[in-house]
Every structure is written in C-alpha cells, then in structure tokens.
Amino acid sequence: MRSRYDIVVVGGGPAGSSAARSAAMRGKSVLILEKDRDIGIPVRCAEAVGEIGLKRFLDPKPEWISNKVNFARLIAPDGTAVEVSHHVGGYILNRKVFDFDLAQMAAQHGANIMTKTHVYDLKRDADGKINGVKYLYLGKPCEVESRIVIAADGVESRLSRLAGIDTVLRLQDIETCVQMTVANVRLDRQYCDFYFSSRLAPGGYVWVFPKNDHLANIGLGISGEHNAPRAAIDYLKEFIQSHYPDASILTTVAGGVPCAPYMDRMVTDHFMVVGDAAHQANPMTGGGIVLAIWAGQICGEVAADAIDGNDTSQKRLRQYEKLWYDAGGKVHIRSYRLKEAVYRLTDDELNRTAHKINKLAPENRTLVSIFKTALLHNPKLISDIIKVFLS
Amino acid sequence: MLNIIHEICDLCGTCVSVCPFDALELFENRLKLKEENCTQCLLCLNVCPLHAIEEDSE
Numbered sequence A: 001m002r003s004r005y006d007i008v009v010v011g012g013g014p015a016g017s018s019a020a021r022s023a024a025m026r027g028k029s030v031l032i033l034e035k036d037r038d039i040g041i042p043v044r045c046a047e048a049v050g051e052i053g054l055k056r057f058l059d060p061k062p063e064w065i066s067n068k069v070n071f072a073r074l075i076a077p078d079g080t081a082v083e084v085s086h087h088v089g090g091y092i093l094n095r096k097v098f099d100f101d102l103a104q105m106a107a108q109h110g111a112n113i114m115t116k117t118h119v120y121d122l123k124r125d126a127d128g129k130i131n132g133v134k135y136l137y138l139g140k141p142c143e144v145e146s147r148i149v150i151a152a153d154g155v156e157s158r159l160s161r162l163a164g165i166d167t168v169l170r171l172q173d174i175e176t177c178v179q180m181t182v183a184n185v186r187l188d189r190q191y192c193d194f195y196f197s198s199r200l201a202p203g204g205y206v207w208v209f210p211k212n213d214h215l216a217n218i219g220l221g222i223s224g225e226h227n228a229p230r231a232a233i234d235y236l237k238e239f240i241q242s243h244y245p246d247a248s249i250l251t252t253v254a255g256g257v258p259c260a261p262y263m264d265r266m267v268t269d270h271f272m273v274v275g276d277a278a279h280q281a282n283p284m285t286g287g288g289i290v291l292a293i294w295a296g297q298i299c300g301e302v303a304a305d306a307i308d309g310n311d312t313s314q315k316r317l318r319q320y321e322k323l324w325y326d327a328g329g330k331v332h333i334r335s336y337r338l339k340e341a342v343y344r345l346t347d348d349e350l351n352r353t354a355h356k357i358n359k360l361a362p363e364n365r366t367l368v369s370i371f372k373t374a375l376l377h378n379p380k381l382i383s384d385i386i387k388v389f390l391s
Numbered sequence B: 001m002l003n004i005i006h007e008i009c010d011l012c013g014t015c016v017s018v019c020p021f022d023a024l025e026l027f028e029n030r031l032k033l034k035e036e037n038c039t040q041c042l043l044c045l046n047v048c049p050l051h052a053i054e055e056d057s058e
C-alpha cells in the first residue's frame, strides 16, 4: 500500500478487476478499493454467461463453473414453451469463486487490493482537479492519490455523480430484482428457462438457471415502473410457491440492473466510469458480467496509455468512449429498442406469438427468428420493428 | 418523512441508483438517508424490491 498510485479503481467486481488487470499488465501501479468484506460476496447475480462471450476474454477454469447449459426455453404466459433450437452454450458460474479469481489475476499483475474500504468522496487539488479518493478503512478516514480514478462501483455509482457525470436511472431503465437459490427442486440441468408474462414479471422476466439437478438460481427482474404496490419479492414468492412448492430457500438477494439507454458520457478529466456504473449491462437481458469485463479491459488500456502519454484529460480519455462504442455501443442501442418493443407486448400477443413460433420448423427457432416473429406478428409493433432493424 | 426498515434492507443499492437528489447512500453496511436532500419524491420507495422503505405515518 502506497500513498500514490497511477490508477485507483473503486469497486472490486468484474469491471473493476478487469480494468485493474489490464492497466497493471501495462506496468501501471493500480489500487482496487472494495467496500465489502470479501471480493465476490454477496452474489447479487443469476450467474449466467455465454460460453463464446466468456472465452473471448478468459480461459474458463473448472472451479468457476457450477453447470454447463445447452438449451433455452422461453415460456409464454399460458405456459407454452418455445424451445430455442440451436445449441445455446452457456455456463452458470460460481461467482464467489469467479469474482475472487478475477481480482487475484489483477493482483498477480501487480495490482494492490483492499477490502472493507468504503470510498466516500473524490479528492481534488487546489484547482478542483480530481487527484484521488477519500475512503474509510475500518472506520478510519484516509486518502490516496492517483492520476486517474476509475469508478467501477456498480449500479449505485455515487462516485460518478460526485465527478459530475449523471448516472441516475429512470424507473423504466432499472430492473428491480430478487433471486433465491433453492434446493430440492427437480430440473433438467441442461435447460435455462425464461418466463415472460405480465402476471409473473411485468416489464421483465423470471429466470430458472440450474446449478445442478436439484439446485437452481430462481429469480426475476421487473421494470422499476411496475414495482409498486407489489414489489419484486412478492412476485418471486408467488412464482416459487406455484412452480416449485417444495423448494428450500438457501439464499435470498435483492439487486438492481441498469437496463438503460446507451450512456455516451463515461469520462471526465482524470476520471472514468465502467461496468454497471456506466450502464453497460445489456438492456434486453440484463446480462452484464462479460460486458463489464470487456469494457474494463478497454478502460484499463486507455487509462494506461493516457498515463504513458502524460495526458489524462477528458479529451484524451474519450478514446475509451469511442472504443467502447465501437465494441458494444451499437448492440446496446439495438437491444434497448428491442427491450422497449418486447416489453410492450401484451400477454395475449406473447401467447399467440409462442404458438406461431412453435409452428416454425424446429431448426428455424433461433433467438433472432423468435424475436423477429414476436415483432412481426403484432402489427402495432411495425413502427417499432422499423426502428429496431432499420436505424 | 421516509422510514428505512433496516431489518429488511439488503443493501442492494437499487434505491440509490434512482434517487435524483443524492439523498441516499450505502455507508458502512447501512442505508443512510440525508434528510436535507430528500424531496420525498418516493422513487426509492417505489423501486425497492423488498419493501424496505416506507412513508412515515406522522
């Protein structure tokens, strides 16, 4: 632990560890500050990642993975199950181990890490320039200096606001979630199930992700607009009671996922935002693990280069915004439009769509054709489709 | 006034992310309300997945 680093990263989730690792690999001195007692705990996550996505960045270790899934079913409000025909290679991770290992990898490249360290403010010099952070360590106020601060502080992201970047989410742009890890359920561990229904999860979906044959992450996200008077916990209790009445509940966690429009401002002078804090999770699915790792990598690279070039101004750091837009921006924008269109479907429309899709030859039931069918069979959505596919 | 029910709160930060006035903060394992910033817009209450925020009756 030193009093000055090239880069201080706030938050030890996938975004923070990835940014720290990529900057440390480029020879920068990096410190990660994490407020919780442990890296990786609590797990506020359904732990699903695509195999291809993960392998682009990391060589998966067996201990990261609870289960490998091969198929997905989308279940309509009337119970009609649409099986996606193609092989959906995915993992249900063990995020406690996974997040811990990501931090360890950053440490192996030289990053320092502290836990139980709550960052409560930015540090600024006499000219108001950001030059570090203020934190409480075991209740004691401390400071550390850095040339760049990277905010990887998750959905709540207070740090960005302190830096003048508006990350406040509108109710329609946050999925409010509850998840239970339940035992004593009978599952086919090769299948991930997704339930779409305004009765079960308005403006979102229910997931059932098996960790083995009798253990699953069952949770749901609903649009922040639909969370009152009944809240996510009420919907989940009802779902588990009706679908898995014998389940024993081993964990219950709440959480929020930004499912928001593309955030085009992610830097200011000497400051960068990454991961959920920068609303980088996919707005249609809420998946953000791989995206956080990917963006973290770009963010860390640009930070390291900026320090090497002795220019950490907003202008220089904007290269990260540009590279991230090229990497993930277009998909993000398209996914947001799709989310808006899909969540506008009524239960009747979803049912009819499911029946139509099930008439397609099984080999044509790809995710893309399912969403296209969902949209095409609903005339009132034509204008949305045009927007989704043509702009 | 708002009442945070700490026995229910899971410290998930969802409410913090929607508060337009920076009146909520997760601080040292506790959700804190800065009353001077709060306009009682109730967005936080509406978004909490667990009903851990309620409107104080008085």
Ligand SMILES: Cc1cc2nc3c(=O)[nH]c(=O)nc-3n(C[C@H](O)[C@H](O)[C@H](O)COP(=O)(O)OP(=O)(O)OC[C@H]3O[C@@H](n4cnc5c(N)ncnc54)[C@H](O)[C@@H]3O)c2cc1C
Binding pocket: A010, A011, A012, A013, A014, A015, A016, A033, A034, A035, A036, A044, A045, A046, A047, A048, A049, A117, A118, A119, A120, A152, A153, A154, A155, A157, A177, A178, A179, A219, A254, A255, A256, A257, A274, A275, A276, A277, A281, A286, A287, A288, A289, A290, A292
């Ligand atoms: C219920 C739920 C289910 C999900 N399921 C999936 C899924 O199946 N697949 C998927 O890909 N994604 C999923 N996600 C999304 C995924 O969890 C996030 O996108 C991912 O964790 C983002 O990583 P991050 O590093 O940006 O943020 P986080 O993992 O949230 O890490 C942020 C870290 O910053 C720390 N921190 C915050 N403020 C401070 C501070 N002031 N000082 C110090 N430290 C601080 C926090 O303690 C935290 O450890 C889910 C999310 C939820 C809520």
Ligand code: SF4
Binding pocket: A254, B008, B009, B010, B011, B012, B013, B014, B015, B016, B031, B047, B048, B049, B050, B051, B052, B053
């Ligand atoms: S949203 Fe609810 S559970 Fe989450 S931190 Fe706020 S009050 Fe606590």
Ligand code: SF4
Binding pocket: B002, B018, B019, B020, B021, B022, B023, B024, B033, B037, B038, B039, B040, B041, B042, B043, B044, B045
């Ligand atoms: S009522 Fe509004 S201003 Fe007050 S804490 Fe909740 S969201 Fe913030």
